[in-house]
Amino acid sequence: MRVRFAPSPTGQLHIGGARTALYNWLAARHGGGTFILRIEDTDRERSAPENTAQILEALVWLGLDWDEGPFFQADNEPRHRAVVEQLLADGRAYRTSASADDVRAWKDEYGDDRGFRGTAEDHGAVRLRVPDEGETIIDDLIRGTTAFRNVHLDDPVIARADGSPLYNLAVAVDDLDAGITDVIRGVDHLSNTQKQVLVLEAMGEKPPRYAHLSLLHGPDGKKLSKRHGAESVQDLRDKGYLPEAVRNYLALLGWGDADDETLIPTDELVRRFEFSTVTQAPAQFDEAKLRWINGRYLHQLSHEELTARVEAFVGREGLGPAVAIAGEKIQTLAEFWPLCGFIWDGPANDPKAREKWLGAANAPALLAAREVLGALDRWATEAIEGALRGVVEAQGVKPNDVFQPVRVALAGTTVSPGIFETLELLGRDESLKRLDGAI
């Protein structure tokens, strides 16, 4: 089995593309096949090298390693041109100056469901000659058989007037030359498939197998975009998701088997992936579920591993101790700093929190807490907890009436890792200093 992922470098790798890449990768790894990366850059206007770099970066981050490539479609232009010449010579294609307007005029005359058929001229764009009779049958691994009647199809343009090859010609030729056995891509290419199969037939070649994946939508059922919070793989990475969690989540968007489990590690996905159980219906990207899955993966990480990931994400070192007391509270890497930044940056500025917990009502408790902590001879979590609970006891108040003021004094807000652990981590001097600052 030889499969390929063939993005066009017109932007970052979006989530739908990432899923297509993942399914290709899973199919290849499952069957011991070869995963090929090809950049479809025949659109010179919209293709940009920096986009290619971004796509490669995204695939690397996702852990989807390719076996061959990246190949660039534009590099094969000589071969594409040769095929066009051959089709022209064989009478399977023809040049015509017919424009879009001419095609429309044809429809007006013969009806909307009658494909445009031009007459050969000695100049103009190259169109493939489509027979009126018969139909093109596409056997899809996911969708079964689809038949397109040839009469409905306009003779497709396969090369511009200047001779440069177009997508439907280039893909067909490249897949053929690369020995691709299974073309796995989005359903948005299903209609194109007819043209590509026709090109192959005109060349006297056999088409590969096809597997068309349903598309991904945003929460509103519309096309996935930035509005939905995340659009590209980079967005996901920047929001603190782990690549293994993204792989798991994306795999579930359009695939499921009888076990119907949610948490499936990558090696398990590889083992279980089958086209027969790929869904036909479009799926909506649901970030809440990704977040949940991410939390599960994140909490499974060893302390060392989690620390390394958090440090890489935050761009700082020496975060181990804080990760130790905050790791279980975060679902994504991005949540670490908002929760723990106060340790290095000092108390956050949260007027509401100060007003509520550092007012006159809690002053006695805070004072008492400062007192016992200052007198502590062993600065360790258990001792700190004991001392603070003693204050609760002595003041005859609720635990929160002591803990929350202390928390706000240290962190500046009402949310932080466990207060006893935070006290220990901050150290005696810094803790007392912040307490004094709040009194």
Next chain:
RNA sequence: GCCCCCAUGGUGUAGCGGUUAGCACGCCAGGUUUUCAUCCUGGUAGCAGCGGUUCGAUUCCGCUUGGGGGUACCA
């Protein structure tokens, strides 16, 4: 307009003629807890509609409706 794809709770899915329609996320309500988050328990909610086929349809077929894609000298 024309061609094509799709349709189980809010979301992702299991189901492959006879089930109290299962699981997960979310949501709601409790519980654990020093805040938050986690975690535990329970609950809420679904086969788009109409015709067939059949003793019997979520499941098979058709139509309708709805959603999506294509219809470029883009990919």
